Amino acid sequence: MKRWFVLLWSVLLVCSLSACGKTDRNDVSGSRDSRASIQQKEDTTDGTKNVSTDSKVLIAYFTVPEDVKTSDNDAIAGASIVVKDSEKMGNTEYVAGLVQKTIGGDLFRIETKDAYPLEHDTLVDQAAEEQEKELRPELSNHVENFEQYDTVILGFPNWWGDLPMPVYSFLEEYDFAGKTIIPFVTHGGSGFSATTDTISQLQPDAQVSDNTLSLSREDVADAEDEVKKWAQGLGLQ
Numbered sequence: 001m002k003r004w005f006v007l008l009w010s011v012l013l014v015c016s017l018s019a020c021g022k023t024d025r026n027d028v029s030g031s032r033d034s035r036a037s038i039q040q041k042e043d044t045t046d047g048t049k050n051v052s053t054d055s056k057v058l059i060a061y062f063t064v065p066e067d068v069k070t071s072d073n074d075a076i077a078g079a080s081i082v083v084k085d086s087e088k089m090g091n092t093e094y095v096a097g098l099v100q101k102t103i104g105g106d107l108f109r110i111e112t113k114d115a116y117p118l119e120h121d122t123l124v125d126q127a128a129e130e131q132e133k134e135l136r137p138e139l140s141n142h143v144e145n146f147e148q149y150d151t152v153i154l155g156f157p158n159w160w161g162d163l164p165m166p167v168y169s170f171l172e173e174y175d176f177a178g179k180t181i182i183p184f185v186t187h188g189g190s191g192f193s194a195t196t197d198t199i200s201q202l203q204p205d206a207q208v209s210d211n212t213l214s215l216s217r218e219d220v221a222d223a224e225d226e227v228k229k230w231a232q233g234l235g236l237q
């Protein structure tokens with residue numbers, strides 16, 4: 001009887017100890033799991049941070065998709081729009097979209113508080129006057145956390161052989177020190193004119209890349225392959 005009692009007691013003791021052990025292991029394993037997931041989260045966060053810090057690209061562009069149906073051959077007058085799948089876009093806007101489609105990055109359209117006239121002659125007159133007076137049109141939107149970007153791909157139309165004045169406003173608003181600026185232009189025959197030098201003067205502590213893209217408005221609508229090839233060649237993916 002005593003032997004049976006001792007045996008029963010031993011079995012109960014072993015069971016209770018093993019149950020205890022099980023509970024302990026569950027807790028430990030639980031806390032290990034949560035530590036692991038925190039660690040993993042930290043790793044992921046770090047990884048994501050590193051990736052985004054290393055390759056954070058802003059594609060900023062200015063465009064005015066004119067409301068014109070012109071067949072004028074003047075280098076300055078001409079269709080300033082691309083129509084794809086019924087969507088009407090400015091030339092520079094279209095190129096900026098292709099760049100983003102190719103390499104990713106954040107797209108930012110530089111917009112002014114006062115909208116530009118879409119009628120061609122009125123637009124060119126206003127642009128000429130702004131340039132003559134060296135105006136800085138007020139911008140209506142702003143880049144959040146500009147400091148997070150290492151590279152700014154900057155697209156604009158050639159306006160009277162210069163940057164459109166809102167692009168001056170944009171370049172003077174932010175600190176580009178240590179960043180790379182990669183310009184691209186759409187134009188009616190003048191290419192960049194002296195705009196890349198102007199960008200360097202406005203942001204002397206930025207590196208203005210030589211790997212630029214200049215597209216005549218005549219070629220923009222068919223330039224998808226050229227734009228993609230250029231964007232891929234920037235090594236920013």
Ligand SMILES: Cc1cc2nc3c(=O)[nH]c(=O)nc-3n(C[C@H](O)[C@H](O)[C@H](O)COP(=O)(O)O)c2cc1C
Pocket residue numbers: 062063064065066075076077078079080081089090091092093123124125127128156157158159160161162186187188189190191216217
């Ligand atoms: C106000 C204005 C001035 C322009 N001046 C020039 C110029 O000096 N040289 C040139 O090659 N093209 C000139 N153009 C043509 C534009 O650069 C060209 O149409 C460009 O692709 C327009 O881009 P967007 O549609 O993105 O605004 C001018 C266009 C406008 C509206």
